[in-house]
Amino acid sequence: MLMSTRKHINDFLSSVSGLFKLTRVLNRPSRMVVEPTNYCNLSCPLCPTGSKTLEAPKGYMDLDKYKALVDELKDCLRNIEFCGYGEPLLNQNIDKMISHAVGYGIHTMLVTNGQLLRKNNWAEKLVDSGLNKIKISLDGLSQETLSKYRVNASFDELMEGIQKINEAKERRNTKFPIILLQFIVMRHNEHEVPLLKDFGKKLKAKIKLKTLCTKQIYQASEFLPKDQKYSRYDFNESKKVLDSKIKQPDVCVMAWTWAHVNWDGSVVPCCKDPHRKHEIGNTFAVGSFLDIWNSPAYVKFRKELLCNRKKLFACKNCVLPPAGKILR
Numbered sequence: 001m002l003m004s005t006r007k008h009i010n011d012f013l014s015s016v017s018g019l020f021k022l023t024r025v026l027n028r029p030s031r032m033v034v035e036p037t038n039y040c041n042l043s044c045p046l047c048p049t050g051s052k053t054l055e056a057p058k059g060y061m062d063l064d065k066y067k068a069l070v071d072e073l074k075d076c077l078r079n080i081e082f083c084g085y086g087e088p089l090l091n092q093n094i095d096k097m098i099s100h101a102v103g104y105g106i107h108t109m110l111v112t113n114g115q116l117l118r119k120n121n122w123a124e125k126l127v128d129s130g131l132n133k134i135k136i137s138l139d140g141l142s143q144e145t146l147s148k149y150r151v152n153a154s155f156d157e158l159m160e161g162i163q164k165i166n167e168a169k170e171r172r173n174t175k176f177p178i179i180l181l182q183f184i185v186m187r188h189n190e191h192e193v194p195l196l197k198d199f200g201k202k203l204k205a206k207i208k209l210k211t212l213c214t215k216q217i218y219q220a221s222e223f224l225p226k227d228q229k230y231s232r233y234d235f236n237e238s239k240k241v242l243d244s245k246i247k248q249p250d251v252c253v254m255a256w257t258w259a260h261v262n263w264d265g266s267v268v269p270c271c272k273d274p275h276r277k278h279e280i281g282n283t284f285a286v287g288s289f290l291d292i293w294n295s296p297a298y299v300k301f302r303k304e305l306l307c308n309r310k311k312l313f314a315c316k317n318c319v320l321p322p323a324g325k326i327l328r
Contacts, residue, residue, distance in 0.1 A: 035084025117161025
């Protein structure tokens with residue numbers, strides 16, 4: 001009850017900070033993105049890890065350091081998303097990381113390409129961890145369409161992994177984790193969209209359509225769907241122009257309410273900064289995330305976000321909030 005009250009108070013302070021555009025915020029973060037690792041088993045061409053263009057060092061998050069981070073923020077965190085620029089299931093402690101957060105009543109979601117779910121008893125371990133939701137990348141309904149973007153992925157292994165999750169849930173008589181299959185609509189798979197609803201029902205999963213995010217014209221020519229209702233850009237192939245169709249909010253909530261912590265403890269404002277151009281500090285090095293949250297560097301970034309947004313590397317081409325919908 002006390003923890004719940006503290007979270008409600010934090011939500012109120014968050015609203016005040018956002019309303020008055022405070023750069024030294026009154027609240028603590030209510031959501032956190034944790035990057036278990038930035039190693040990956042696939043080679044997706046638009047991902048900096050998959051395309052081998054990632055400038056950040058690689059590694060795995062230490063379990064004890066992660067636990068200390070969650071212990072510090074447990075009274076304010078409502079959600080933790082385990083994702084980043086790698087495959088979380090490559091971190092052998094991911095189930096322990098999830099269960100530690102669940103123990104504090106924090107809602108957890110794991111984002112995975114699903115290729116490893118069939119191995120090492122991951123399906124059972126994830127169900128036993130108390131994971132609330134698992135978001136699995138499903139960018140094709142056949143081997144051909146899936147592997148066009150998810151390079152080196154196996155459609156059959158993905159289906160087997162989802163089946164194992166469902167079987168583990170049935171054995172334990174639980175509805176968690178809820179399975180959300182994320183389908184990024186691209187030129188080579190847009191013809192499969194009408195089939196997704198029935199496909200999701202067969203897998204006992206929800207389907208989320210997501211639009212492709214890219215900053216490169218040559219990538220747009222190959223991957224952006226032809227049907228404009230599935231695109232977040234206005235793209236003129238003859239003029240080679242790529243403009244976002246999404247109107248940005250006056251204040252980006254990321255820097256005011258989210259914590260984004262990479263595998264080594266480095267803190268960045270949001271997920272759109274894979275190369276850490278705006279690294280603000282390192283929570284594992286200083287021993288406290290809250291020492292960074294209202295540090296001069298973070299306050300300066302929030303000021304720049306309010307005044308010079310277009311000049312910030314991570315923000316100038318941002319297309320958040322993401323365009324997408326859940327198929328009912």
